[in-house]
Amino acid sequence: MSKYDCLRLDHQLCFPIYACSRGIVKKYKPFLDELDLTYTQYIVMMVLWEKQECNVKELGNALFLDSGTLTPLLKKMEAKGLVSRTRSTTDERNVIICITEEGMKLRDQAVTIPAKMGGCVDLSKDEAKTLYKLLYKVLANVEK
Amino acid sequence: MSKYDCLRLDHQLCFPIYACSRGIVKKYKPFLDELDLTYTQYIVMMVLWEKQECNVKELGNALFLDSGTLTPLLKKMEAKGLVSRTRSTTDERNVIICITEEGMKLRDQAVTIPAKMGGCVDLSKDEAKTLYKLLYKVLANVEK
DNA sequence: TATAATTAAATTGTACACAACTTAATTGCA
DNA sequence: TGCAATTAAGTTGTGTACAATTTAATTATA
Numbered sequence: 001m002s003k004y005d006c007l008r009l010d011h012q013l014c015f016p017i018y019a020c021s022r023g024i025v026k027k028y029k030p031f032l033d034e035l036d037l038t039y040t041q042y043i044v045m046m047v048l049w050e051k052q053e054c055n056v057k058e059l060g061n062a063l064f065l066d067s068g069t070l071t072p073l074l075k076k077m078e079a080k081g082l083v084s085r086t087r088s089t090t091d092e093r094n095v096i097i098c099i100t101e102e103g104m105k106l107r108d109q110a111v112t113i114p115a116k117m118g119g120c121v122d123l124s125k126d127e128a129k130t131l132y133k134l135l136y137k138v139l140a141n142v143e144k
Numbered sequence: 145m146s147k148y149d150c151l152r153l154d155h156q157l158c159f160p161i162y163a164c165s166r167g168i169v170k171k172y173k174p175f176l177d178e179l180d181l182t183y184t185q186y187i188v189m190m191v192l193w194e195k196q197e198c199n200v201k202e203l204g205n206a207l208f209l210d211s212g213t214l215t216p217l218l219k220k221m222e223a224k225g226l227v228s229r230t231r232s233t234t235d236e237r238n239v240i241i242c243i244t245e246e247g248m249k250l251r252d253q254a255v256t257i258p259a260k261m262g263g264c265v266d267l268s269k270d271e272a273k274t275l276y277k278l279l280y281k282v283l284a285n286v287e288k
Numbered sequence: 289t290a291t292a293a294t295t296a297a298a299t300t301g302t303a304c305a306c307a308a309c310t311t312a313a314t315t316g317c318a
Numbered sequence: 319t320g321c322a323a324t325t326a327a328g329t330t331g332t333g334t335a336c337a338a339t340t341t342a343a344t345t346a347t348a
Contacts, residue, residue, distance in 0.1 A: 014172070028158070066327095072328095
């Protein structure tokens, strides 16, 4: 029992979150490689598969990412033919990201990924639900 | 209810882990800025405050990081006077990272950080313990 | 005991993240 | 209405991450 115990790695909550995050993203890699997507590109696609279009700001709000990350990412995705980027005519500050047909097609390939990943993470339904709730609680506290 | 529901962002476990990780690291920033440490440098220091010295491989095992990340990081920390880097004489493949007196001194400043961060994350003792256990369970599954 | 296999770091190249700043468009208010 | 404040993207610079490869040292074995 030392006054430095609070600085032990195994007394942190942040460290396993950080390590899990990287570990899980690494597990996604082989599955996402088949779609030629990175993890960040994949979560952008998730938003667009649902909404078909939204501006950079909305995308950033959904993913907790800013334009410094999204702008270069979206340019790459545009180059790959997954999305289009168009200035809004009603408010020229906004850039509207629109999923292409090509991008929409990827959805059918992606649909098998969550089950494969579920196998990697390997928690019971109850454990997954508990973890989910706690993470969103932390996220709410941290993002406010 | 669509067959694409599994691709919704709010049906993922990975996304809140990823978002939490980035959100928490961002919360650390003002505290770590006072010590002139990044988050990754901070967790390296955590290992060294405990062990005083270890090689790059051991550090990587503890933090789930490889030499591609650690080598440049450790060179920066050496330049700041926090650690020394020495080839082992018994096995010249190993580089031994040793915390300096300067680095050891930082521990007294760092000791207040965990409590401050606890306030940000703001979970009950039970919630924190549950979250901790589930994260290490996921981590074990993901890293094997 | 030479050499093949393994191991530990380092290097190279790519892809985020994000702070801080810039630019251009829109809003709000004196 | 005109200008200050705000807002949305984009840009710049720094710092991780990590895959893939290279280099050098050690170990194992034919």
